[in-house]
Amino acid sequence: MTNPPQAKIDIDSYEAGFLLGLYERMVQIREFEEGVKFLFLEGTMPGTIHQCQGQEACAVGVCTALEPTDWITSTFRGHGHALAKGLSVDEMLFELFGAATGCAGGKGGSMHMVNMDKGMIPSIAIVAGGVPVAAGMALAFKMQQTGQVAACFFGDGAIAEGAFHEGVNMAAIWDVPVVFICENNQYGASTHVSKVMRAATIAERLSSYGIDGRRIDGNDVIAVYEAARRAVDDCRAGRGPAFLELLTYRRTGHSRRDACHYQPKPEREQWLEYDPIVRLGQALVEAGHATTEELDAVRKQILTSFDDAVERAKTQPQPTLADLTTHVLA
Amino acid sequence: MAKILKEVLCLHNMEMFLWPINSQGSNPRPADTRKGRHCFMLYKFKMPDLSTTGDEVDVKQWLVNVGDRITRGQAILEIETDKAVMEVESPVEGVLREWVAQPDTTVGVGTIIAHIETESR
Numbered sequence: 001m002t003n004p005p006q007a008k009i010d011i012d013s014y015e016a017g018f019l020l021g022l023y024e025r026m027v028q029i030r031e032f033e034e035g036v037k038f039l040f041l042e043g044t045m046p047g048t049i050h051q052c053q054g055q056e057a058c059a060v061g062v063c064t065a066l067e068p069t070d071w072i073t074s075t076f077r078g079h080g081h082a083l084a085k086g087l088s089v090d091e092m093l094f095e096l097f098g099a100a101t102g103c104a105g106g107k108g109g110s111m112h113m114v115n116m117d118k119g120m121i122p123s124i125a126i127v128a129g130g131v132p133v134a135a136g137m138a139l140a141f142k143m144q145q146t147g148q149v150a151a152c153f154f155g156d157g158a159i160a161e162g163a164f165h166e167g168v169n170m171a172a173i174w175d176v177p178v179v180f181i182c183e184n185n186q187y188g189a190s191t192h193v194s195k196v197m198r199a200a201t202i203a204e205r206l207s208s209y210g211i212d213g214r215r216i217d218g219n220d221v222i223a224v225y226e227a228a229r230r231a232v233d234d235c236r237a238g239r240g241p242a243f244l245e246l247l248t249y250r251r252t253g254h255s256r257r258d259a260c261h262y263q264p265k266p267e268r269e270q271w272l273e274y275d276p277i278v279r280l281g282q283a284l285v286e287a288g289h290a291t292t293e294e295l296d297a298v299r300k301q302i303l304t305s306f307d308d309a310v311e312r313a314k315t316q317p318q319p320t321l322a323d324l325t326t327h328v329l330a
Numbered sequence: 331m332a333k334i335l336k337e338v339l340c341l342h343n344m345e346m347f348l349w350p351i352n353s354q355g356s357n358p359r360p361a362d363t364r365k366g367r368h369c370f371m372l373y374k375f376k377m378p379d380l381s382t383t384g385d386e387v388d389v390k391q392w393l394v395n396v397g398d399r400i401t402r403g404q405a406i407l408e409i410e411t412d413k414a415v416m417e418v419e420s421p422v423e424g425v426l427r428e429w430v431a432q433p434d435t436t437v438g439v440g441t442i443i444a445h446i447e448t449e450s451r
Contacts, residue, residue, distance in 0.1 A: 038402065038421040041378045043440060048379075257380050259416030 004274040005217035005247065009283040014222070016289040020298075022064065022221050023284060026056040026277050027299050029080045032089060033252075035306045036079070036096060040256050044314075045096055049110045052080040054219075054251035057276035058183045059084035061224025062151055062244070065232050066119070071137055072151045073130030074113065074123035081153050082113035085120045089309045099316030105327065106319045127188075128158035131167030131180070138171060138178035138240065149235045150178040151228075157188025159205065160196045168241075172209045177235035179228065180206070180243045183218060185250040190262045206243040218246030219276040249274075373422050375444040377437050380418070381411045385439050389431045390415065398426050400446065407431065407443065424448035 011019055033053050039045040052059070055077075063072070063084035074081040082092055087103060095102025096110055104114050104122060114122035121137075124130045134152030141148040158164050159182065171178050182202050186193050199205055203213035216227045224246055231242035249271035253260040284290045381387050390408040394400055405417035406426070424446040431443035 034403070037419075041419060041421040043376050043378060046379070256378075257382050257411065257413070259414040261414060 004249070004271045005219060007217065007220070009220050009222050009279050011222055011280075011283045011287060011289075016284075019280070019284060019289060022060055022225070023277070023280050023290075023295070024298055024302070025060045025064075025084060026221065026280065028089070028302050029056045029059060029083045030277055031299065031302050031306055032083060032092070033079060035303075035310065036093075037252070037256065039096075039310065047109060048255045048257055049096075050077040050255050051252045052077050052250070054271075054275065055183055055185055055248045056080055057221035057224050057280075058181070058218045058246045058248055059153075061221045061246075062153070062179075062181055062228040064225050065228035066149065066151055068119060070149045070151060070232070071119045071121065072153060073121060073134045073137070074153050075127070075130065075155060075158075076111045076123070076125040077155065078111065078113045078123035078153075081123070082115070082120060085115075086118045087113060087115050087120065089306060090312065091115065093309050093313040094316050097313045097316060098318060099313065100319045100323060101316045105323065107323075107327065126163075128154060128161035128164040128167070130154060131158065131161075131164045132170070133167075134178050134180070135167045135171035135174075135176060135241075138176035138235075139174055142174070142176050147236060148177070149232050149240070150176075151181060151232075152178055153181050153183060155188060156182060156184040156186060156193040156202060157191070157196075158182070159193075159202055168206065168209050168211065168243075171241040172211050175238070175240060177238070177240040178242075179231045179235055180211070180241060181228075182243070182245045183248055184215075184245055185248050187250060187254070187262065189254045190258070192262070201245060203243065203245045206245075211241055211243045213243035213245060215245040215247055218248035219274050219279060221276055221280055248276075251275075371424075371448045372427065373424060373446045373448045374442045375420065375422075375446055376440050377409075377431070377443050378418060379439045380409065380416065381439060382413045384412050386436050387411050387439070388436050389433055389443075391433050392429055393417065394426055396426055396428060400424065400426055418443075420446065422446055422448050 030053060033051045036049060040049055059080035072081060072085055091103040092113060095104050095108060098106045100106050104112050108122060111125040112122045114120055130152050131154060134150045138150040168180060184202055201215045203215045206213035217223045227244050231244055234240060234242050281295050285292055388410040390410055393408060394406045400406055400420050402423045403419050406420045407418040409416060409418055426444060427447045428445040431437050
């Protein structure tokens with residue numbers, strides 16, 4: 001059992017506007033995921049979904065350190081990354097409803113969130129599938145001297161995949177501008193990370209590829225942001241690749257059909273106390289940047305606009321037969 | 331059976347009734363509501379698609395009673411899928427008016443398991 005981090009969030013060197021922006025974006029992700037969960041329970045939304053409640057600080061901290069022109073790769077648990085990279089609730093919800101107006105034209109669904117204009121290639125549902133892709137993207141950035149950086153999100157379940165090791169190694173030997181971000185939520189589906197890795201941290205593994213990796217409190221959005229900022233700056237200065245291990249915890253099952261019994265109750269309760277949104281909220285209140293009522297109002301506003309988006313999503317046009325052969329390569 | 335004065339089918343599982351309504355021979359009207367016509371929403375909670383392979387799940391036990399106020403996200407029913415015993419959360423806030431799903435029975439995904447009186451979401 002890995003104990004949750006204890007340290008208080010240090011927000012002293014940041015302005016209230018910036019901090020409230022981080023808070024709002026994390027709440028946006030949490031409420032999006034919760035709202036989608038209830039749509040699934042109602043039967044309004046078919047299929048299954050992989051959600052990221054509890055891991056919001058990872059997505060928001062990293063994407064805040066990126067420029068709009070930088071690119072990310074994501075995973076099957078990609079709603080948070082998409083919202084953090086600037087995708088709208090509408091285009092994502094419409095996609096979940098299979099609408100032609102969704103971000104992937106209704107053809108991708110939950111696991112393939114995309115907006116190329118906002119720097120997000122379709123999220124890749126194959127575990128570790130994004131690692132070699134991100135290395136390749138970063139190689140292109142380097143060869144074309146575009147100054148862009150690729151950020152590659154994956155989970156602890158990816159670290160024993162062949163594609164992970166090949167992709168990380170190639171990125172390392174070519175010195176390409178990619179930040180590998182492992183959101184270590186400690187469970188690959190139902191398997192604890194200790195069962196698939198003998199090393200104490202994932203960061204240790206990366207050092208064998210010559211990539212400086214560090215474990216960071218992934219439930220502290222400021223710590224994530226600062227580490228990501230350094231990593232992105234390093235990459236842009238030609239000192240890539242970089243690696244971040246963000247220690248966090250998944251508040252939900254692996255997918256909607258997972259009862260999550262493998263998370264021991266004491267461990268779960270301990271981690272739930274270290275909720276990234278609650279922690280930042282407390283820091284904001286203590287510093288006098290916001291009152292509890294103001295933070296509640298932020299949440300309510302987000303909830304209202306989510307409900308409005310759901311109503312719009314229900315009446316969006318579905319793809320037609322003619323759409324069947326568009327965006328198909330083979 | 332009491333007369334349903336008006337029934338408006340709304341999108342996605344929600345039906346609106348004007349009082350009185352009687353769905354299964356019992357009068358679900360709460361003691362605390364005022365007399366006369368009372369407009370409310372009766373949410374038909376259908377069994378979510380929680381099974382990994384099949385279309386059916388076993389109902390184990392009710393976690394709340396008829397008349398209880400329930401919150402959104404509250405675990406209200408314990409079921410067993412092909413994979414695990416798990417709890418079903420309510421997607422709405424309201425008062426549980428009727429259990430349709432009975433313990434120790436098997437129900438299909440999408441069948442109504444409970445009626446929950448809601449105001450609006």
